Structures are given as C-alpha cells and as structure tokens.
Amino acid sequence: MTRHVPALSRRAVLAYGIGAAGTAALIAGARPVRAQAPVTLVNVSYDPTRELYRAINDAFARHWREKTGQQVTIRTSHGGSGRQARSVIDGLDADVVTLALAGDIDAIAQHSRRLPADWQTRLPNNSSPYTSTIVFIVRKSNPKGVKDWSDLAKPGVGVVTPNPKTSGGARWNYLAAWAYELDRTQKNEEAAKLFVEAIYRNVSVLDTGARGSLTTFAQRNVGDVFISWENEAHLALKEFGEDKFEIVFPSLSILAEPPVAIVDQVVDRRGTRAVAQAYLDFLYTPEAQKIIAQNFYRPNRPEHADRVDLARFPQIRLVTIDGVFGGWSKAQNVHFSDGGVFDQIHRPGAASR
Amino acid sequence: MSEISNPTVASALSEPRWVRWSLILIGLAYLSLVVLLPLAAIFTEALRKGVGALHEVFADDATYSAIILTLTVAAITVPLNLVFGVAAAWAIAKFEFPGKSLLITFIDLPFSVSPVVSGLIFVLLFGAQGLFGPWLAANDIKIIFALPGIVLATTFVTLPFIARELIPLMQEQGTAEEEAALTLGASGLRAFITVTLPNIRWALLYGVLLCNARAMGEFGAVAVVSGHIRGLTNTMPLHVEILYNEYNFVGAFAVAALLALLALVTLGAKSLLEWRYGDALAGKGRH
Numbered sequence: 001m002t003r004h005v006p007a008l009s010r011r012a013v014l015a016y017g018i019g020a021a022g023t024a025a026l027i028a029g030a031r032p033v034r035a036q037a038p039v040t041l042v043n044v045s046y047d048p049t050r051e052l053y054r055a056i057n058d059a060f061a062r063h064w065r066e067k068t069g070q071q072v073t074i075r076t077s078h079g080g081s082g083r084q085a086r087s088v089i090d091g092l093d094a095d096v097v098t099l100a101l102a103g104d105i106d107a108i109a110q111h112s113r114r115l116p117a118d119w120q121t122r123l124p125n126n127s128s129p130y131t132s133t134i135v136f137i138v139r140k141s142n143p144k145g146v147k148d149w150s151d152l153a154k155p156g157v158g159v160v161t162p163n164p165k166t167s168g169g170a171r172w173n174y175l176a177a178w179a180y181e182l183d184r185t186q187k188n189e190e191a192a193k194l195f196v197e198a199i200y201r202n203v204s205v206l207d208t209g210a211r212g213s214l215t216t217f218a219q220r221n222v223g224d225v226f227i228s229w230e231n232e233a234h235l236a237l238k239e240f241g242e243d244k245f246e247i248v249f250p251s252l253s254i255l256a257e258p259p260v261a262i263v264d265q266v267v268d269r270r271g272t273r274a275v276a277q278a279y280l281d282f283l284y285t286p287e288a289q290k291i292i293a294q295n296f297y298r299p300n301r302p303e304h305a306d307r308v309d310l311a312r313f314p315q316i317r318l319v320t321i322d323g324v325f326g327g328w329s330k331a332q333n334v335h336f337s338d339g340g341v342f343d344q345i346h347r348p349g350a351a352s353r
Numbered sequence: 354m355s356e357i358s359n360p361t362v363a364s365a366l367s368e369p370r371w372v373r374w375s376l377i378l379i380g381l382a383y384l385s386l387v388v389l390l391p392l393a394a395i396f397t398e399a400l401r402k403g404v405g406a407l408h409e410v411f412a413d414d415a416t417y418s419a420i421i422l423t424l425t426v427a428a429i430t431v432p433l434n435l436v437f438g439v440a441a442a443w444a445i446a447k448f449e450f451p452g453k454s455l456l457i458t459f460i461d462l463p464f465s466v467s468p469v470v471s472g473l474i475f476v477l478l479f480g481a482q483g484l485f486g487p488w489l490a491a492n493d494i495k496i497i498f499a500l501p502g503i504v505l506a507t508t509f510v511t512l513p514f515i516a517r518e519l520i521p522l523m524q525e526q527g528t529a530e531e532e533a534a535l536t537l538g539a540s541g542l543r544a545f546i547t548v549t550l551p552n553i554r555w556a557l558l559y560g561v562l563l564c565n566a567r568a569m570g571e572f573g574a575v576a577v578v579s580g581h582i583r584g585l586t587n588t589m590p591l592h593v594e595i596l597y598n599e600y601n602f603v604g605a606f607a608v609a610a611l612l613a614l615l616a617l618v619t620l621g622a623k624s625l626l627e628w629r630y631g632d633a634l635a636g637k638g639r640h
Contacts, residue, residue: 042582050599077582078595091481091490092498092580112481211598239600269493 039275041074042266044094046081046168046258047210048232052295053098059291060282064275072275080209081168088114088263095267095276098260100168102126103328105261114265128257129283130297133318134169134176136248137217137226137233144224148250149180151225153198158223162213163206164335164342168258170210171336173227176254178335179324183252197345218245229256231296234312255318395613398606410596410604415583419592420611425500426588427568430507434564438515439557443549446523447531457520463512471509472577475502498580503588506574511564518560519553526552558626562619569615 045053057074064072077084077092081100088094089112099105102120109117120127138146144157152159162170174196181195182188205222207213210232217226218240225248228236233247260280267273282288286304293305298313325331335341367373399407410416441460445453463471477483479496489496496502530552534544550557572590579586587595589612596605 042585044580044582047598073584075582075584077580078598079581087498087580089482090476090497091479091486091495092582093495215598 038070039072039272041072041095041272041276041279042093043074043076043096043098043279044084044088044092045076045078045098046084046100047078048169048229048235049098049258050076050078051235052231052292052297055291055295056283056288059287060279063282063287064278067278070275072279074279078211080162080166082166083208088112093266093270094263095270095272096260096262096280098258100256100258101171101328102257102259103171103332104168105259106329106332108263112265114263115261116264119261120259122262123260123280124284125300126257127259127261128300129260129280129288130258130292130299132230132256132258132297133253133316134172134250134256135228135230135233135253136250137228137236137245138224138248140244140246142246142248146225146248149177149195149199149252150184152177152202152227153195155202157202157225158204159199159202159225159227160205160213160217160223161203161227162210163208166208167210167213169229169232170206170213171331172229172254172256174335174342175321175325175331176250176252177227179254179319180250180252182324183319193341193345196341200346230298230313234296249314249316252317252319254324255320257321392613395606395610398602399610401606402603406603407607410601410607413604415587416592416604416608418584419587419589419608422500422503422587423569423589426504426507427565429504430511430568431561431565433508434511434515435557435561437512438519438560438564441516442519442523442553443545445520446526447528460513460516460520463510464517468510468571468573469577472506472574475505475509475578479505497578498582498586500586502578503575503586506578507568507571510571510574511567514564514567515557515560518556518563522553522556523549555627558623562623566616566619570612 043053043057053074053076057076061072061074064070077087077094079087081104084092084097085099085104085107088097088108097105097108105115105119106117109115109119123129136146136152138144145151146157151157161173164170164174177196177199178192181192185191205213205216207216210229214226214228214232214236216222218236226233226236230247237245237247260283262273262276262280264273267276283292284301286301289299289301289304290306290309292299293302293309296312299305302310321328321331325334333340368376441456444450445457476497478485479489479502480486481490481497483497496505530548531544534548535541539547570590571588572594575588576591579588579591581587581591581595583592583595589608593605593608593612596602596608
C-alpha cells in the first residue's frame with residue numbers, strides 16, 4: 001500500500017505537467033505558423049485611439065512594406081493617458097507615445113529624460129496630427145434638456161466623467177468647463193471654480209479612463225450626461241446604437257491637441273528610429289488624414305478627408321489651452337497637482353455636505 | 354446499529370425533515386446564484402454569436418500570445434512556489450527556530466496586501482525610477498513591463514497557497530514517522546520521499562491546483578507591472594478587460610470562458626485523481 005504511494009503523487013505531478021504542456025501544444029498547433037516580423041514598434045497610446053491606430057497600423061505596415069520591403073508589426077498599449085505616461089517613466093519601452101495631451105509627454109521628458117524637453121517642436125502642428133474637442137453624450141431625446149455646460153452644474157443632473165488625475169480626456173473636460181465659465185463671466189476665476197465644483201458634485205463615478213467611463217454610462221446606465229471626447233462620442237453612437245444616445249455640442253469647447261512623439265532613448269537603443277520616425281510622419285500623409293477623419297478625429301489637413309466624414313464636425317467656438325490657461329505645464333500645476341484646484345473642489349464624501 | 358433501528362433515538366439525533374431540506378435548498382440556491390449563474394452567463398455570452406465568432410477570437414494574434422504568456426507565467430510560478438512552499442512548511446512544522454512566527458506572518462503577507470500594492474512594490478524596486486532601476490538599465494535587463502516582472506508579481510501573490518495548505522497538516526502529523534524512518538537508517542532525502550511526501554500528497558496537490566488557478570487568473574498585481582502591450586505583455590485576464598473595453602463582448606467572454614474552462618479542467622483533474630485513487634485517499638493521514 002505505502003509502496004506505490006510516492007509513485008502516485010509523482011504521477012499526479014506528471015499528469016499536471018502533461019496537461020499543461022498538452023493544452024499549450026493544442027493551442028499552438030491549432031494556429032497557422034506566421035513568418036517572424038523583422039521589426040516591431042511599440043506605440044503607447046491613450047484610451048480612445050484603439051480603433052484609430054488599428055486602422056493606421058495596417059495602413060502604415062502596408063506603406064512601409066511597399067517602400068522598404070520590410071515587415072513591421074506595431075504593438076499598441078492603451079489606457080488612461082496619465083497612467084500610460086507613468087508607465088513610460090517607470091520603464092515601459094515605447095518607441096513612440098501618442099497621448100492625450102502635451103502635459104503627459106512633458107512629464108515623461110521631465111521625470112525620465114527619455115526624450116528632450118523640446119519634443120513638441122519636432123513635428124508639424126505642435127506634434128498633433130489630429131485634434132479633437134469635448135462634447136456631451138446624452139440619452140435619446142435628451143430627457144434632462146442638456147444644451148450647454150451650464151446645464152451640467154444644475155442639481156439633479158447626473159454627470160459621468162473620468163478622474164482627471166489619471167485620464168487625459170478628463171483633464172480636457174475639466175478645463176473646457178472652466179473655460180466656458182471664464183468666458184461667460186469675463187474671466188472671473190472664483191466663479192469658474194464654483195462652477196466646476198458644482199459639476200463635480202453631480203459626478204457619482206470617477207473611472208480611471210475614458211473607456212471605463214463610457215462603459216459606466218452606456219452599459220451600466222449611470223448618469224444623464226457623459227462628458228466625452230468628440231471621437232469617442234461618435235464611436236459610442238456607432239457601437240451602442242443611434243437610437244439610444246445623442247451628441248450635444250456645447251456653445252464653447254476646448255481644442256484638444258493630442259500629440260505624438262518618438263521616445264529617443266528607446267529607439268536609439270533598439271535601433272528603430274527610422275521606422276518610428278516614418279510611422280509618425282505617416283500620420284500627416286493624405287492617406288492617414290483620411291483614416292483619421294473616418295475615425296472621428298478632426299484631421300489637421302481636412303482637404304485630404306472625405307466630405308461625408310468632415311460633415312460630422314460642426315463648427316463650435318474652440319479655445320486653446322495656451323490662450324486660456326497659459327499652456328499645459330501651468331494648467332497641470334494649478335489644477336491637477338497634489339493639493340491643486342481639483343483636489344480642493346473634489347473631496348471624497350463632499351457630496352454629503 | 355441498534356440506535357438507527359430505534360425511531361425515537363434516530364429522530365432525536367437528526368434534525369427535522371424541514372430543517373434538513375431548507376438547509377440543502379439554501380446551500381443550492383446560494384451556490385446557483387453566486388457561482389453557477391455567473392459561470393453559465395460567461396459561456397452563453399461567449400457563444401452568443403456562434404462558434405464562428407469564437408474561431409475569429411482565438412485566431413487573433415493578441416489573444417494567442419496572451420494565452421501563451423499566461424501559461425508560461427503559471428508554468429514558472431507554480432514550480433517556484435511548490436519548492437518554496439514545501440521547504441517553508443517543512444521548516445515550520447518539523448523544527449523549532451527563532452523567528453518562526455515571523456516567517457509564518459510573512460508567508461501570509463501576500464494574502465493581506467492588496468494586489469495593486471504587490472505590483473507597485475516591484476515597480477518601486479525595479480522600475481526605471483526605482484531602487485535598482487539605473488543598474489538594470491545600464492545592464493540592459495528588463496524586469497518591469499516584461500515577463501520577469503509579471504512572473505515576480507504573480508509569484509508574490511500566489512506564494513501562500515501551497516505553504517498554507519501544508520503547514521497545518523504537517524504540524525498535525527508531527528515528526529514521529531520521520532524519526533522512525535531515520536532511526537531505521539533512512540537518509541534524510543529518503544525519509545522525505547517515502548514518508549513525508551506520501552503523507553502530504555493530497556494537500557500538496559490541492560495547494561498546487563489553487564496556486565495554478567490564481568497564477569493564471571491574477572489581475573491586479575499583473576496589471577501594474579504589465580504595461581498592457583497587446584501581443585507582448587498582455588495576460589489572459591488583462592486581455593479580457595481590453596477586449597471588453599473595445600466593445601468586443603464576444604471576444605472578452607470567450608477568453609473569460611477559456612480561463613474558466615482551464616480552472617474547471619484543473620478541478621476536474623483533481624476529482625478524477627481522487628476518484629481513481631480513492632482507496633489511497635481513504636488511507637490519508639495517520640494510520
């Protein structure tokens with residue numbers, strides 16, 4: 001009895017090993033063998049660009065193969081812009097970063113020196129091949145009658161937006177609201193602070209990224225209005241059905257310029273500078289500008305885009321971060337640093353006051 | 354025998370019928386609500402668009418590499434914790450030494466620490482801005498946002514499973530049988546293989562299964578150190594979240610179903626072993 005017992009437990013271990021190896025082999029065998037890609041780029045991006053870069057990556061890979069004969073595979077990582085920047089600072093090897101705002105790439109330059117401080121001058125249009133803005137998504141037929149930013153501050157309106165500490169989009173949302181009230185009150189900062197505070201009092205869920213927030217709003221049915229990237233708003237209508245939601249364009253919003261940059265330290269070590277540079281340059285070509293408009297971003301060379309796509313971008317008054325807030329690093333310091341204005345107006349449990 | 358044939362004593366010894374039945378019903382209802390229903394939901398969601406859609410999900414490069422990465426991580430983590438767990442349990446149960454209770458406390462630590470913290474400590478240690486960051490960068494060694502970091506975080510989180518299964522059992526069993534083997538002239542290793550191992554084999558197997566299940570399923574700690582690069586550093590649980598965030602609900606639930614299936618297979622394997630070697634199991638423990 002006791003004699004065959006050790007063999008038994010060995011057999012158990014063996015069975016486990018064979019099982020695991022078998023599963024791996026099965027999955028490996030079920031899949032066609034692919035040629036090894038000669039070069040891989042890692043693009044660390046923010047949340048709502050998944051569909052955009054899937055299309056861009058295919059087009060660029062084709063373009064690069066035709067031009068050089070080399071096969072390029074682009075791997076992407078998506079998440080809240082601030083969190084993604086943090087990962088790059090902590091050592092995530094991104095060949096290129098394509099984030100939601102210049103402030104996040106500034107942070108990478110400042111904290112890790114993986115790219116020079118003047119990165120934004122290296123590509124046209126402040127290194128932003130596309131722009132976007134901030135709009136509202138409301139439920140079908142707009143039951144709360146949301147027309148403009150002022151409606152978001154009214155009691156009883158449920159607002160959904162991500163956390164500005166981790167999400168780039170949320171910072172644009174916040175600053176757009178601030179700019180609206182500044183404009184309305186002829187630059188009364190105190191009024192703007194109270195206004196934004198009133199909006200955040202209506203926020204019940206602060207997700208870490210734009211995607212999480214959209215899921216909260218669209219799938220979990222939380223809130224009456226979702227402050228959203230314009231591109232994300234169109235995508236939400238496409239995904240969840242135009243019979244469920246409507247887009248509301250406020251009277252004034254902010255010009256969001258999501259920038260792109262090469263991470264010098266990574267491309268120099270990996271020897272990928274040429275292809276990484278070509279990848280970013282490609283974003284400014286007619287082919288890419290067309291894809292950009294198709295994916296609901298505002299192309300900065302609209303002449304290359306389809307008219308049908310452009311018709312989805314109504315003219316609204318757009319203010320810039322440099323004009324109203326004196327640039328990202330200043331806005332970041334004043335509003336989103338520890339103990340900054342956002343920390344002052346948004347205190348957990350503040351709603352119970 | 355005689356008590357059972359006596360109806361008065363039998364009813365005094367067992368609960369009234371309605372108590373028994375309501376307990377069984379409560380147990381079943383609770384299990385259905387908390388375990389079976391969500392499990393069924395995963396599989397129905399995954400199959401909602403048919404088997405063809407499933408094929409598409411698993412033909413995807415990113416999904417494939419997530420599966421391979423998860424299996425690789427488990428294949429490294431489980432043996433590591435197996436060796437450590439047996440060694441630690443052996444030391445704690447069979448010897449007296451200073452700092453023993455401290456060791457037990459530290460083994461429990463990963464259970465009580467939030468997984469996010471478990472991930473962050475490795476970023477603080479091995480991240481580019483971390484303690485060893487500059488040295489690692491100078492020697493071109495990648496830990497965070499690569500396989501080693503994911504393995505480290507997973508090992509940390511799953512560390513207690515095997516040790517925790519073994520310690521109480523080995524403490525209860527004591528050292529008498531090993532001492533007998535040693536006095537009869539067996540070497541230490543032989544005593545371990547022929548006496549200790551058979552005594553702990555079921556607890557060990559159970560610990561390995563739990564450890565494996567958690568290693569494949571860990572989300573929080575891995576999310577911090579992964580970097581979420583599709584096709585490179587994405588594990589299956591992270592891939593489920595990514596697919597879900599891309600509105601690819603069939604894909605998300607398909608990968609989730611595969612994860613659940615892997616867990617069910619491990620549980621099935623355990624039941625099979627118990628059934629096949631039931632007599633050996635019955636002879637478990639001291640006899």
